[in-house]
Amino acid sequence: MSILVVGSVAFDTVETPFGRAERVLGGSASFFSLAASFFAPVNLVAVVGSDFGEKELEAFRGRPIDLAGLERVDGKTFHWQGKYSLDLNSRDTICTDLNVFEFFEPRIPDAYRASTHVFLGNIDPVLQRRVLDQVERPALVGADTMNFWISGKPRELRETLTRVDILLINDSEARELSGEWSLPKAARAIRAMGPQTLVIKKGEHGVLLFTDGGAFAAPAFPLEHVFDPTGAGDTFAGGFFGYLAAAGRHDDAHLRRAIVVGSTLASYCVEAFSLDRLRTLTRPEIEARYKAFLDLTRFDAL
Amino acid sequence: MSILVVGSVAFDTVETPFGRAERVLGGSASFFSLAASFFAPVNLVAVVGSDFGEKELEAFRGRPIDLAGLERVDGKTFHWQGKYSLDLNSRDTICTDLNVFEFFEPRIPDAYRASTHVFLGNIDPVLQRRVLDQVERPALVGADTMNFWISGKPRELRETLTRVDILLINDSEARELSGEWSLPKAARAIRAMGPQTLVIKKGEHGVLLFTDGGAFAAPAFPLEHVFDPTGAGDTFAGGFFGYLAAAGRHDDAHLRRAIVVGSTLASYCVEAFSLDRLRTLTRPEIEARYKAFLDLTRFDAL
Numbered sequence: 001m002s003i004l005v006v007g008s009v010a011f012d013t014v015e016t017p018f019g020r021a022e023r024v025l026g027g028s029a030s031f032f033s034l035a036a037s038f039f040a041p042v043n044l045v046a047v048v049g050s051d052f053g054e055k056e057l058e059a060f061r062g063r064p065i066d067l068a069g070l071e072r073v074d075g076k077t078f079h080w081q082g083k084y085s086l087d088l089n090s091r092d093t094i095c096t097d098l099n100v101f102e103f104f105e106p107r108i109p110d111a112y113r114a115s116t117h118v119f120l121g122n123i124d125p126v127l128q129r130r131v132l133d134q135v136e137r138p139a140l141v142g143a144d145t146m147n148f149w150i151s152g153k154p155r156e157l158r159e160t161l162t163r164v165d166i167l168l169i170n171d172s173e174a175r176e177l178s179g180e181w182s183l184p185k186a187a188r189a190i191r192a193m194g195p196q197t198l199v200i201k202k203g204e205h206g207v208l209l210f211t212d213g214g215a216f217a218a219p220a221f222p223l224e225h226v227f228d229p230t231g232a233g234d235t236f237a238g239g240f241f242g243y244l245a246a247a248g249r250h251d252d253a254h255l256r257r258a259i260v261v262g263s264t265l266a267s268y269c270v271e272a273f274s275l276d277r278l279r280t281l282t283r284p285e286i287e288a289r290y291k292a293f294l295d296l297t298r299f300d301a302l
Numbered sequence: 303m304s305i306l307v308v309g310s311v312a313f314d315t316v317e318t319p320f321g322r323a324e325r326v327l328g329g330s331a332s333f334f335s336l337a338a339s340f341f342a343p344v345n346l347v348a349v350v351g352s353d354f355g356e357k358e359l360e361a362f363r364g365r366p367i368d369l370a371g372l373e374r375v376d377g378k379t380f381h382w383q384g385k386y387s388l389d390l391n392s393r394d395t396i397c398t399d400l401n402v403f404e405f406f407e408p409r410i411p412d413a414y415r416a417s418t419h420v421f422l423g424n425i426d427p428v429l430q431r432r433v434l435d436q437v438e439r440p441a442l443v444g445a446d447t448m449n450f451w452i453s454g455k456p457r458e459l460r461e462t463l464t465r466v467d468i469l470l471i472n473d474s475e476a477r478e479l480s481g482e483w484s485l486p487k488a489a490r491a492i493r494a495m496g497p498q499t500l501v502i503k504k505g506e507h508g509v510l511l512f513t514d515g516g517a518f519a520a521p522a523f524p525l526e527h528v529f530d531p532t533g534a535g536d537t538f539a540g541g542f543f544g545y546l547a548a549a550g551r552h553d554d555a556h557l558r559r560a561i562v563v564g565s566t567l568a569s570y571c572v573e574a575f576s577l578d579r580l581r582t583l584t585r586p587e588i589e590a591r592y593k594a595f596l597d598l599t600r601f602d603a604l
Contacts, residue, residue, distance in 0.1 A: 215598055216598060217508070
């Protein structure tokens with residue numbers, strides 16, 4: 001079993017009330033890969049520029065993350081700069097320099113084509129489809145998207161969604177994609193577009209899962225200190241998808257556990273800048289917080 | 303065992319995208335009493351005007367709700383008028399006519415003084431204390447408050463809180479009262495003010511409970527149709543407190559069940575205007591949705 005992930009590898013410059021991190025490793029595929037690699041081997045497809053060096057690659061070394069698909073081209077790596085509000089609940093994008101990411105055309109190495117699990121990070125839905133055209137019948141296709149594509153390429157996105165098994169989006173995206181305010185109604189509408197399983201991420205308010213079997217709600221872990229929320233959603237996706245790949249099953253019981261595993265990884269991610277906390281994270285720590293999630297949510301029958 | 307509740311009984315005029323209800327029965331003590339009466343006898347202390355008639359009292363009849371403490375004075379009953387946004391997620395108050403409620407001075411009938419459970423609805427913290435001065439050692443004191451008192455009478459509120467066992471407030475109130483954005487930090491600060499148990503209501507995002515035993519998180523029930531959110535918080539409080547009174551215990555396991563019972567009642571309340579849905583609600587319906595909450599939140603160990 002192995003996971004193919006296609007997305008961004010980037011430099012982030014992040015300002016929070018607690019400090020500033022300058023040109024640190026970021027990007028959806030970076031967070032996803034590190035989180036997923038706790039559970040399953042990851043094949044990473046992304047593009048970086050000539051300014052991306054050995055120091056940045058260190059974060060991926062010593063883990064089951066294959067970098068043959070990490071293309072390096074002339075130019076600068078994608079750079080995002082953002083500044084969070086005092087309460088960390090909103091952020092302003094200071095700049096988005098797409099650089100080499102602007103012309104990203106995912107090329108899937110032959111060795112990756114048999115990946116059992118494919119995760120399409122938040123890129124142009126046309127490119128997401130081209131990734132699927134290059135792989136052999138994966139057992140599970142997951143995808144992320146964003147408002148930019150929902151409003152900018154609705155027809156293309158809808159076509160891509162017919163080929164996606166699990167869609168992971170946030171609540172405002174679910175509302176925009178479906179035109180429904182009620183999340184259960186939005187879920188019904190989106191699941192009719194193709195994805196049998198819908199995961200709606202609500203940040204500090206947790207996650208909702210919708211399947212044929214019904215709905216599942218998981219809270220976010222109530223943290224006293226959130227240091228930097230950047231990458232939490234991608235880390236969630238990596239933990240979620242990594243757990244499913246390792247399990248080799250995606251029935252409701254496994255999907256629910258995967259949601260809590262993803263929430264566990266995300267709760268650690270926000271404790272430090274960049275991938276810093278994920279890099280020191282251990283399996284026993286993951287298991288301990290998963291148990292804490294059980295305790296956080298348990299109540300008995302009447 | 304019996305519950306004494308002190309709060310408002312009012313007329314509400316409510317506009318939602320689905321219709322308009324003119325001068326229907328509302329008020330925190332009305333919703334609370336009806337919800338709590340499914341579990342325990344309720345002693346209601348409130349004030350109404352001469353325009354409050356037999357028709358309005360009907361909602362309370364045939365239930366274990368004692369009305370000896372419902373004072374009727376010359377003048378008009380408290381009237382609140384509000385209009386909800388299209389998504390029901392915000393509301394504008396059109397008018398708040400306090401009328402006879404402005405001069406409300408809770409007088410606890412002798413027969414109520416031995417109530418085992420006392421719930422102080424959202425009124426002036428000075429009046430909340432005067433209620434406590436009139437009762438004999440209750441087993442449990444619960445209270446609600448609001449931003450108006452948090453900013454307007456902070457010293458009086460703090461004094462009242464030293465005599466409260468369980469405080470139920472919403473997330474913005476918890477943040478304002480504590481000066482902390484992080485809810486776990488806010489909870490620690492507020493619990494240091496007196497209430498051993500803190501319940502933070504987050505509307506559509508569920509409820510957080512903080513006790514010495516740790517935190518508990520319950521989602522709101524994901525409803526396809528919310529008709530009118532008015533009274534949901536007071537209904538939650540009524541179900542929560544009613545269940546605790548009936549159980550005669552408030553250890554963590556009972557508090558958690560009480561949170562889900564309250565959420566169950568609230569999820570029904572919003573399905574219709576005023577107390578309409580609570581009036582037709584049955585015990586089997588409560589039990590069925592409680593079971594649905596179990597199913598909504600269950601996941602296994604890793």
